[in-house]
Amino acid sequence: MASLSALGVSGVVPTSSKSRDLPSSHRTLSFSSRISGNKITWKASLGSHRRAPVIVSPKAVSDSRNSQTCLDPDASRSVLGIILGGGAGTRLYPLTKKRAKPAVPLGANYRLIDIPVSNCLNSNISKIYVLTQFNSASLNRHLSRAYASNMGGYKNEGFVEVLAAQQSPENPNWFQGTADAVRQYLWLFEEHNVLEFLVLAGDHLYRMDYERFIQAHRETDADITVAALPMDEKRATAFGLMKIDEEGRIIEFAEKPKGEQLKAMKVDTTILGLDDERAKEMPYIASMGIYVVSKDVMLDLLRDQFPGANDFGSEVIPGATSLGLRVQAYLYDGYWEDIGTIEAFYNANLGITKKPVPDFSFYDRSSPIYTQPRYLPPSKMLDADVTDSVIGEGCVIKNCKIHHSVVGLRSCISEGAIIEDTLLMGADYYETDADRRFLMAKGSVPIGIGKNSHIKRAIIDKNARIGENVKIINSDNVQEAARETDGYFIKSGIVTVIKDALLPSGTII
Numbered sequence: 085m086a087s088l089s090a091l092g093v094s095g096v097v098p099t100s101s102k103s104r105d106l107p108s109s110h111r112t113l114s115f116s117s118r119i120s121g122n123k124i125t126w127k128a129s130l131g132s133h134r135r136a137p138v139i140v141s142p143k144a145v146s147d148s149r150n151s152q153t154c155l156d157p158d159a160s161r162s163v164l165g166i167i168l169g170g171g172a173g174t175r176l177y178p179l180t181k182k183r184a185k186p187a188v189p190l191g192a193n194y195r196l197i198d199i200p201v202s203n204c205l206n207s208n209i210s211k212i213y214v215l216t217q218f219n220s221a222s223l224n225r226h227l228s229r230a231y232a233s234n235m236g237g238y239k240n241e242g243f244v245e246v247l248a249a250q251q252s253p254e255n256p257n258w259f260q261g262t263a264d265a266v267r268q269y270l271w272l273f274e275e276h277n278v279l280e281f282l283v284l285a286g287d288h289l290y291r292m293d294y295e296r297f298i299q300a301h302r303e304t305d306a307d308i309t310v311a312a313l314p315m316d317e318k319r320a321t322a323f324g325l326m327k328i329d330e331e332g333r334i335i336e337f338a339e340k341p342k343g344e345q346l347k348a349m350k351v352d353t354t355i356l357g358l359d360d361e362r363a364k365e366m367p368y369i370a371s372m373g374i375y376v377v378s379k380d381v382m383l384d385l386l387r388d389q390f391p392g393a394n395d396f397g398s399e400v401i402p403g404a405t406s407l408g409l410r411v412q413a414y415l416y417d418g419y420w421e422d423i424g425t426i427e428a429f430y431n432a433n434l435g436i437t438k439k440p441v442p443d444f445s446f447y448d449r450s451s452p453i454y455t456q457p458r459y460l461p462p463s464k465m466l467d468a469d470v471t472d473s474v475i476g477e478g479c480v481i482k483n484c485k486i487h488h489s490v491v492g493l494r495s496c497i498s499e500g501a502i503i504e505d506t507l508l509m510g511a512d513y514y515e516t517d518a519d520r521r522f523l524m525a526k527g528s529v530p531i532g533i534g535k536n537s538h539i540k541r542a543i544i545d546k547n548a549r550i551g552e553n554v555k556i557i558n559s560d561n562v563q564e565a566a567r568e569t570d571g572y573f574i575k576s577g578i579v580t581v582i583k584d585a586l587l588p589s590g591t592i593i
Contacts, residue, residue: 154299155208155295155298155299155302157279158208159207159208159209159294159295159298160208160209160210160211160242161278162278162279162280163209163211163278163279163280163281163282163294163298163376164209164211164212164213164273164276164278164280164281164282165200165204165209165211165212165213165282165284165294166212166213166215166266166273166281166282166283166284167186167197167200167201167204167212167213167214167215167284167285167286168215168262168265168266168283168284168285168286169184169185169186169197169214169215169216169217169218169220169223169286170184170185170186170216170285170286170287171185171218173185173188173218173287175424175425175426176188176423176424176425176426176429177573178545178568178573178580178582178583179426179429179543179545179580179583180218180219181582181583182219182222182583182584183219183221183222183223183583184216184218184219184220184222184223185218185286185287186214186216186223186286186287187219187220187222187223187226188287188423188429189492189509189510189546190289190423190432190433191433191436191446191474191490192474192475192476192477192490192491192492192493192510193446193455193476193477193492193493194446194453194455195226195455196286196287196289196423197214197223197226197227197286198230198453198454198455199288199289199290199291199453200284200285200286200288201214201227201230201231201244201454202451202452202453202454203284203290203291203292203293203294203451204282204284204294205454206293206450206451206452207292207293207294207295208295209282209294210241210242210243211241211242211243211276211278212242212243212244212245213244213245213246213247213269213272213273214227214244214245214246214247214286215246215247215249215259215265215266215269216246216247216248216249216286217248217249217259217265220246220248223246224246226456227244227245227246229456230244230454230455230456230457231244231454232244247269247272249265249268260394261394261395261396262283262373262394262395262396262397263386263390263393263394263395263396263399263400264393264394264395266281266283266382266386266396267386267387267391270382270383270386270387273382274379274383278379279378279379280298280301280376280377280378280379281376281377281379281382282294282297282298282374282375282376283374283375283376283377283396284374285372285373285374285422287422287423287424288372288373288374288420288421288422288423289419289420289421289423289432289444290416290418290419290420290421290444291418291419291444291448291451291453292311292374292416292418293451294376297309297311297374297376297414297416298376300412300414301376301378301412301414304331304332304410304412305410306376306378306410306411306412307377307378307381307404307409307410307411308375308376308377308378308381308401308404308409308410308411308412309375309376309411309412309413309414310326310334310371310372310374310375310401310411310412310413310414311371311372311373311374311375311414311416312326312356312369312370312371312372312413312414312415312416313369313370313371313372313416313417313420314353314356314358314362314363314366314368314369314415314417315366315368315369315370316365316366316367316368317346317367317368319370320341320346320349320368320370321340321341321342321346322340323340323370323371324337324338324339324340324370324371324397324398325337325338325339325341325346325349325368325369325370325371326338326349326351326369326370326371326413327348327349327351328351328355328356328369328413330352330355331355332355332356332412332413332414333410333411333412333413334401334405334411334412334413335405336349336405337371337401337402337405339398346368349368350367350368351367351368351369352367353366353367353369353415356369356413356414356415357415357417358415358417362417369413369415371397371401372416372420373396373397373422375396375401376414381404381409385400385403385404386400389403389404389407390403419443419444421435421443421444425575425576426543426575426576426578426580427575427576427578429543430507430543430576430578432444433490433507434488434489434490434505434507436474436490437472437473437474437488437489437490439472458477458478458493460477460478460493460494461477461478462477462478463475463476463477463478463479463480463481464479464480464481465479465481466480466481466482466483467482467483468481468482468483468484468485468486468497469484469485469486470486470487471486471487471488472487472488473486473487473488473489473490473491474489474490474491475491475495476490476491476492476493476494476495476510477493477494478493478494478514479491479493479494479495479496479497479510480495480496480497481495481496481497482497482498482499482501483499483500484497484498484499484500484501484502484503484533485501485502485503486503486504487503487504487505488504488505489503489504489505489506489507489508490506490507490508491503491508491510492507492508492509492510492511492546493510493511494510494511494512494513494514495508495510495511495532495533496511496530496531496532496533497532497533498532498533498534498535498536498537498552499535499536500535500536500537501533501534501535501536501537501538501539502537502538502539502540503533503539504539504540504541505540505541506539506540506541506542506543506544507542507543507544508533508544509543509544509545509546510546511531511532511546511547512546512547513547515530515531528549528586529549529550529551529586529587529588529589530549531547531548531549532549532550533550534550534551534552534553534554534589535552535553536552536553537550537551537552537553537554537555537556538554538555538556538557539554539556539557540556540557540558541557541558541577541578541579542556542558542578542579542580542581543578543579543580543581544556544581545580545581545582545583545584545585546583546584547583547584548571548581548582548583548584548585548586548587549585549586549587550581550587551586551587551588551589551590551591552589552590553589553590554587554588554589554590554591554592554593555591555592555593556572556579556581556587556591556593557593558574558577558579558593561577562574562577563576563577564576568582571585571586571587572585572587572593579593
């Protein structure tokens, strides 16, 4: 690789206000490069008058677009992404009945796992492992179709691989928690010549530039950096909160505190970069469950210091603080949602229909959300009345009414249907006209929504067969019901029809 000077490119380095005031002779900056093997070592030397190194504070709010990152070595070579697939997903059941939590469909065309993987790729992190132990078949299939073909390339050893829980002579058990999952695969992770591990959750909805996160970690010389979300008092009681000193270093943790214990966790969030007004509104910071951990620190903590610890958030990170390691907070002040429950999942999906600006937008040219290319035709709408909705690829929507809903790919909606405040996940395949005629002839129901059916405040999982004149409106306002044999559950008042379920014509829920 040619050096920049050989290519005739000169770099302009932004100077701080202090250095701007110095005479030009004080701030001459020269670069020299030394090539050894396939590594380039860069040296930057200040002109004759050397100044004390400037300590850069981590005052970079991650969703501010004006700050630039310049990681050396860059993230593609020096950071390994580890996405934790989560447990059995019991709170998201029945959506997790036949799939791992990260494989749950999202926003008409995507799956949950696409969010952290896309954030990694947009942040130049191309070595990614996904750890899972439940129902990982559809997750494997999706990741191999979505990311296998375009991750590699000459000198770019990128990959997205699923690591399932497995037995070994040293450990015959399943993953016992987040830290235990990483510990069981440390033998593999330490083979990678990287500086940091980036530990992510597979069930969060947000857009984040991890390069800035990693830069803050390096600039503050931290052992561990924890992504922190500013919180008001109302939301704070549901999260693990952190207390920081004036340098942004974490000194105390409290899990879901209340009353006086909550008040004791108040912090000055201006330290992390919030302006005074927002700092007053948001006097707490909660852990997002996203960490940058230096490689040698991770090996030491999981193997030697806390060999029995199962969880990062409640055991390893507080333990590292008590050992005196430098554990820093890094502020993320943007949209973030933990999709751990049916209600949170439902609200996050319908949030993308919000006017005029959705809670989370999949349409960001500078950092797109990637997914599996399916090469489906554009959706066809025949005399349909569609308002405030998002329609996925390859749908066939006949003379019906759709309001404030998300309609997933390959959805078929028949004449006279009314869909309101509903998430349709769509289908994995199309049925031919011959298939549909055969099913109707024998009294069965084709995939999709039948004629004159009315669905309100519901989640319809993939490949569901909803007959004609079906009413899913929960008129009795039932909050909780488990009717698995009938093909549905009700959680928080939201009816969820199970994947591949059949609701015969005339059914009323």
